[in-house]
Amino acid sequence: MTYFWLKAGHIIFVIFWMAGLFMLPRLFVYHQEAPEGSEEAARYVERERRLLKIILLPSIIVVWVLGLMLAMTTGAFSQGWFHAKLLFVIVLSGYHGWLSAYAKKLARGERSMDGKTLRLLNEVPGLAAVVIVILVVIKPF
Numbered sequence: 001m002t003y004f005w006l007k008a009g010h011i012i013f014v015i016f017w018m019a020g021l022f023m024l025p026r027l028f029v030y031h032q033e034a035p036e037g038s039e040e041a042a043r044y045v046e047r048e049r050r051l052l053k054i055i056l057l058p059s060i061i062v063v064w065v066l067g068l069m070l071a072m073t074t075g076a077f078s079q080g081w082f083h084a085k086l087l088f089v090i091v092l093s094g095y096h097g098w099l100s101a102y103a104k105k106l107a108r109g110e111r112s113m114d115g116k117t118l119r120l121l122n123e124v125p126g127l128a129a130v131v132i133v134i135l136v137v138i139k140p141f
């Protein structure tokens with residue numbers, strides 16, 4: 001029973017986390033289309049800050065805590081698929097950290113990436129999710 005509740009909570013917060021990871025680079029693209037120093041740009045700074053603080057940060061914490069509790073419940077630490085999953089989840093967490101740093105740069109008025117690169121980077125969470133879900137459901141090794 002504990003296992004199913006942990007898993008339900010894990011999946012719910014994975015959805016919140018992924019939604020935030022998909023949304024933030026989109027906001028960056030629109031933000032960078034607004035003139036620097038404009039009121040519109042300032043509104044994007046606030047939207048990005050709130051998305052990071054209210055959705056992304058709590059979600060990544062809950063996903064990690066429930067995921068590690070699930071691993072302890074099922075003994076996944078000794079299984080190959082779990083090691084591979086951890087690798088991709090660490091990549092995804094690093095991507096989250098990078099987004100957070102880029103939001104701070106944008107807030108300071110630094111725009112080091114163009115919209116095309118940001119749109120390309122937006123594929124990272126989608127690809128990682130495909131691999132992670134296959135690993136966790138099929139458990140190929």
Ligand code: HEM
Nearest residue numbers: 011014063064067068070071074076089129132133136137
């Ligand atoms: C952040 C670190 C994470 C850890 C430590 C973790 C760990 C786990 C563990 C141990 C399970 C139970 C597997 C089983 O029932 O045998 C699980 C289930 C699951 N995880 Fe994660 N997970 C993490 C992040 C993610 C992410 C980012 C995604 C999706 C993008 C994800 C998607 C899922 C899904 C869909 C299940 C249910 C699989 C099933 O019941 O067949 N997890 N996770």
